[in-house]
Each structure stands twice: as structure tokens, then as C-alpha cells.
Amino acid sequence: MKRIVVTGGAGFIGSNFVRYTLNTYPEVHVVNVDKLTYAGNLDNLKDLDASRHTFVQADIADAEAMAKAMEGCDAVVNFAADSHVDRSIMEASDFIATNVRGVHNILEAAKAQGTKRVLLVSTDEVYGSIAEGSFRETDPVGPRNPYSASKAGGELLGLSYFHTFGIPVIITRGSNTYGPYQYPEKVLPLFVTNAIDNEPLPLYGDGKNVRDWLFVEDHCRGVDHALRHGTPGEIYNIAGENERENIALTTKILECVGKDDSLIRPVKDRPGHDRRYSIDSTKLKALGWEPQMDWETGVALTVKWYQENEWWWRKIKTGEFLEYYKRQYADRGSA
Numbered sequence: 001m002k003r004i005v006v007t008g009g010a011g012f013i014g015s016n017f018v019r020y021t022l023n024t025y026p027e028v029h030v031v032n033v034d035k036l037t038y039a040g041n042l043d044n045l046k047d048l049d050a051s052r053h054t055f056v057q058a059d060i061a062d063a064e065a066m067a068k069a070m071e072g073c074d075a076v077v078n079f080a081a082d083s084h085v086d087r088s089i090m091e092a093s094d095f096i097a098t099n100v101r102g103v104h105n106i107l108e109a110a111k112a113q114g115t116k117r118v119l120l121v122s123t124d125e126v127y128g129s130i131a132e133g134s135f136r137e138t139d140p141v142g143p144r145n146p147y148s149a150s151k152a153g154g155e156l157l158g159l160s161y162f163h164t165f166g167i168p169v170i171i172t173r174g175s176n177t178y179g180p181y182q183y184p185e186k187v188l189p190l191f192v193t194n195a196i197d198n199e200p201l202p203l204y205g206d207g208k209n210v211r212d213w214l215f216v217e218d219h220c221r222g223v224d225h226a227l228r229h230g231t232p233g234e235i236y237n238i239a240g241e242n243e244r245e246n247i248a249l250t251t252k253i254l255e256c257v258g259k260d261d262s263l264i265r266p267v268k269d270r271p272g273h274d275r276r277y278s279i280d281s282t283k284l285k286a287l288g289w290e291p292q293m294d295w296e297t298g299v300a301l302t303v304k305w306y307q308e309n310e311w312w313w314r315k316i317k318t319g320e321f322l323e324y325y326k327r328q329y330a331d332r333g334s335a
């Protein structure tokens, strides 16, 4: 693999993946296709080796632009997505355009061009909530919010292109990811940056929903491992193996920032809030991958990154973000 198209490479996980790929494989050139939505940020790419990285501002929902960007590539890795559940609850049409139609365009371009690998980055959310035990790749999908439904739609299209046209599609389903460069709408960077500013931390419902936390570099290594060692037509779970109730994450963040629990504000719950996510990644582990970051260290490292990189997030937490924040939280009252 010499030329890899990475979509959504100006976002959180995508930019970390581009960095990981360029640092790990000196022979690889990355073509980074990103629309630069509110979540895309060229600041995430500042330190990359420009001689092996080409940035193309384009929409994956634009079939022609996508086909052009993929010309001559060996593989495409799709991170581009509308990715925030709360925004999908407010208005889902962009989620359908990118997460379903955009994926369709990638599949069509791969079909026309004979692309050797198409990796679709997906999420543990497609399974829905599980009270006990952990989902395996053979379990049926049961998405319960517009975001996860759109991700499941993209996946199913991908699998259909594998079965119908033989397109070498591989799917990964990662768990809740955290680390540097995450847009501060997501719970961890939102709570860290609010805590730094002595602003309340809006904890949904009873705070006992469980998420499985995966450090971003572990997620990137998992996607890369599936890309290089996975079998076309297969799905691979990527679990962090760090299940925590939201309240435990919140108190850990406050401890790392050095603030007390009085900043916690229980607010009205998210509609359709999945209680617990849990996946089993035995299948990817059998290919030689495993998560390396321990949760306490990962959270501490991430908090430190936000403390040391105010230049990155302070300008984000203005304009569009503040409008969104007001809309999302103004009327939530208390839980």
C-alpha cells in the first residue's frame, strides 16, 4: 500500500490516523479528503510531513469529487461522518447525506477503479444497548438513534457491495474514543474544558450510562490492523476494555483538572439514551491487535493535553459552538 485515501482526516480520529500512518509507514502517501465541516480543523494537521500528505477539501457526498480524489489509490479508509449523537437528534439530514450517501459514493468509486481495500470506520453504537455481556460481530445490529442508524446504513451498503460486486470492504466498530484533538462537543473534552473554566459539567440523567473508553491511538492501530490483516467482507470490533459509568469518568476528570464535584450538574437525559455499550474484540485480537493504553493514564494524558493546548480549543469554543451549546443545554434544567 503506497497511496491511501483517508476521508475525514481533519477530524479527531482521522487526523490521529493520518499522523499514525505517516509516522509508521515511510513509503505511504496519504490523500486526505475532508469537507471541513464545523468538526474539521486544519489545526489538527499542522505538524504533518507535507511531502507525504495531500489535503483535498471535498464532500464525500459529491460523487465526482470523490471519484477524482480516489484515482490511483490502493486503499480508502473512511472516517468522514457526522459523528455527534445529540446533533443527530436535533436534525439528521446531514447524517444521511454523509454517513449513507457519502459511503455509497466511495463504494461506487472503488467499484469503478478496482480499489484494493475499502475500510469503513464504524461504531459500537450500531449494536444498540446491552444490559449484560458484550456484543460479537455475529450479533444483529439494533441502532437506536439517528446517528447510529445512519452508520448502520453505511455499513450495510458496504457489505452489500462486497456480496454483490466483490468490493473488498472491511468494517471496524470502535468504542467511545478519547484523546488529543477531539472536538469539545463530546463528553470528555467538553467536561475537561468546562472544568478548566469553572463551568458546570452537564451530566445526562442519573450519570450511570456505561461507555467503553478507547484511547485514540489504540483505535488508529486497530483500524490499521484490520486494513492490513483483515479479510474482505468481515467486521471487526475494536474495544477499549475500559467500561465506566459516566459519573466515574466525570469525577476522574475533575480529579485530574484539580476541581471538586460541585461543578457536576445533573441535567435532563438524552432522548433514547443507550444505557450501556459493550463489545468483544476477540476477533481482531486473534489477528494480533490489542489495546495498550490504561484508562487512568489515558485520561490523565488527555486532560494534560487540553490544559497545555488552549490555543487549539479556545477558538473552537466560540461562534458556531456557542450557538450549538445554547441550543443543546439551555433548556435542560436538572435531571
Ligand code: NAD
Binding pocket: 007, 008, 009, 010, 011, 012, 013, 014, 033, 034, 035, 036, 037, 038, 039, 040, 041, 058, 059, 060, 061, 078, 079, 080, 081, 082, 083, 084, 097, 098, 102, 121, 122, 123, 124, 151, 173, 174, 175, 176, 177, 178, 182, 183
Ligand atoms: P469528527 O466529527 O471529529 O470528524 C469527522 C470529520 O469528517 C471532520 O473532519 C469533518 O469535516 C469530516 N466530514 C464530515 N462530513 C464530511 C463529508 N460529507 N465529506 C468529507 N468530510 C466530511 O469525528 P470522529 O470522532 O473523528 O469520528 C471519525 C469516525 O469514527 C466517524 O466515522 C465515526 O462514526 C467513527 N467513530 C467515532 C467514535 C468516537 O468515539 N468519536 C467511536 C467509534 C467510531
Ligand code: TDX
Binding pocket: 083, 084, 085, 086, 122, 123, 124, 125, 175, 176, 177, 185, 186, 187, 188, 190, 202, 203, 204, 205, 209, 210, 211, 246, 270
Ligand atoms: O454533555 C453531555 N453529557 C453527558 O452526560 C454529553 C455530550 C454526553 N453525556 C453522556 C452521553 C453518553 O452516555 O456521555 C456519554 C458519551 O457521550 P458522547 O461523548 O456524546 O458520546 P456517545 O453518544 O457515546 O457517542 C460516541 O461514541 C460512539 C461518539 O460521539 C460517536 O461518534 C461514536 O460512534
